[in-house]
Amino acid sequence: MADPQQIEVPSGVVACTTYGSIRGETAAALMELRSYSEALGIRNVSWQMVPGTLVEKARNDAVRNMLASFEGKAGWLLFIDGDMVFGAGALQQILTTAYQTTPFADVVGGYATLRGELALPTIDTGTGTWESHYPGRGPLEVIRTGAAFLLCKRHVFERVPQPWFRLRVPQRALDALAEVDNLARCRLDGDNPFRNLPGNPWERLEAWSSNDPSANTFTPVEVGEDSGFCDRVRMAGMRIVVDTDIEVRHVDTVVSGWERHKEKMQEIERQQLQAVGVDA
Numbered sequence: 403m404a405d406p407q408q409i410e411v412p413s414g415v416v417a418c419t420t421y422g423s424i425r426g427e428t429a430a431a432l433m434e435l436r437s438y439s440e441a442l443g444i445r446n447v448s449w450q451m452v453p454g455t456l457v458e459k460a461r462n463d464a465v466r467n468m469l470a471s472f473e474g475k476a477g478w479l480l481f482i483d484g485d486m487v488f489g490a491g492a493l494q495q496i497l498t499t500a501y502q503t504t505p506f507a508d509v510v511g512g513y514a515t516l517r518g519e520l521a522l523p524t525i526d527t528g529t530g531t532w533e534s535h536y537p538g539r540g541p542l543e544v545i546r547t548g549a550a551f552l553l554c555k556r557h558v559f560e561r562v563p564q565p566w567f568r569l570r571v572p573q574r575a576l577d578a579l580a581e582v583d584n585l586a587r588c589r590l591d592g593d594n595p596f597r598n599l600p601g602n603p604w605e606r607l608e609a610w611s612s613n614d615p616s617a618n619t620f621t622p623v624e625v626g627e628d629s630g631f632c633d634r635v636r637m638a639g640m641r642i643v644v645d646t647d648i649e650v651r652h653v654d655t656v657v658s659g660w661e662r663h664k665e666k667m668q669e670i671e672r673q674q675l676q677a678v679g680v681d682a
Contacts, residue, residue, distance in 0.1 A: 409502045412477025412556075413446035416493065417464035420484030422453045425653045431487045438490035444497070448472065458627040461549065461567040465559050476556065483550040487657065488512065488650045496553050499645045504541045508558050508640035509632070511544075512551035512648035513537045513660065521663040524548035524628075525644050534667055537660050539646045545636055549628035551650040561638045562631075570625035570633075576611045 418424065418432060436449055448471045454460025461481065468479040480496065482488075489495075492512065500510045513535075515521040522532040526546040535542065549567075559566055586594040596604040625633070632642055651659040 409498070411497050411501050413448075413472045413475060414478035414480065414497075415448045415450060415464075415468040415471050415476050416480045416482060417450045417452050417467065418482045418484055419452045419454065419457065419460040419464055421455065421457070421460075424451070424484040427487045427653045427657070428482075428484055431490075432482070434490040435488065435493055439493045442494055444493060446472075447493075448476065458565070458567040458569060461627065461631075462565050465564070465566055469556070469559060478553055478555050479559075481549045481552045481554075485653045486514070486550050486650050487653055488551060488648075492551070492648055492650070495648045496551075496645065499541060499643070499648070500553050500555065503645075504643045506641055507541070507543075507643040508555050509547075509635055509642040510541075510553045511547040511549075511642070511644045512650040513644060513646045514548055514550045514650040515652060515658055515660060515663050516548070517652055517654055517658060520666045521658050521660075523644075523646075523660065523663065524550070525646075534663070535646060536664060537646045537649050541643045541645045541647075544632075544642050544644050546629045546632040547642060547644050548626075549631065550652070551648070552628070558635060558638075558640060561640065562634050566634075567627040567631050569627050570630045575607075579607060579611055 416435075418428070432449075436447075439445075439447065448468075450464070450467055452460050452464040452467065454463060464481065465479060468476050478497075478500065480493065496510055496512060500507060504510065511524070513523055513525075515523050516532065520534075523535050524547045525533050525535050525542060525544055527533060527542060527544050582596070583594050586596065594604070598605075635642060649659065651657050
């Protein structure tokens with residue numbers, strides 16, 4: 403692991419965003435993180451607690467605090483949610499990834515799993531879904547990730563207008579297609595260039611939206627404030643990386659990490675084999 407003090411790393415902010423309380427495990431991890439980082443000589447850091455009833459408000463407040471930190475010269479902001487645990491060297495790791503291993507990355511996240519049955523990691527490399535990936539694969543470029551342990555460089559917030567974080571209201575698939583079609587016709591001389599492409603993807607989507615009842619219903623889950631932020635970052639021409647070597651864990655009734663995800667995926671594989679008569 404390279405020493406971030408030997409590469410060009412500006413001052414920055416570590417912001418723990420909470421609903422007003424913080425898990426004891428997270429508090430202990432934060433103390434170890436700060437102590438270890440300062441022992442390495444990483445001292446140009448402002449450590450902040452940012453409470454907020456709404457997570458998107460806490461994140462936006464953290465950005466405004468960062469932009470004002472070090473007399474407006476802070477170069478990065480690391481979000482840490484108040485229910486996460488991580489290694490003492492996690493700050494050194496993510497700074498090294500952001501400024502040395504993948505300096506092209508504008509946003510860098512750690513490997514964190516979601517709560518839930520599959521404990522899927524917050525990694526979407528382009529499928530539009532949270533994908534099964536195990537840690538230890540190094541940096542992966544993604545289109546979306548969560549903000550539970552997320553480093554953003556200053557220029558991201560300067561290029562993306564505020565509010566940076568906000569939930570996206572769900573809409574019907576029919577509405578989404580109609581909006582894109584209308585925008586294309588308005589801006590491109592009355593033509594939708596997505597029509598008549600090889601394989602007819604647009605026409606197939608139209609046919610599905612006309613014939614499938616689910617296209618006329620609202621999607622049950624909103625796009626979260628962190629995924630919405632990632633979409634806007636990429637629309638602004640910037641890049642996002644998840645470093646799978648930086649493992650971060652959610653604190654729930656149990657500490658949930660990649661091992662739980664692996665167990666659940668193996669259980670699904672066993673069930674599929676048993677369904678076709680293969681003894682797993």
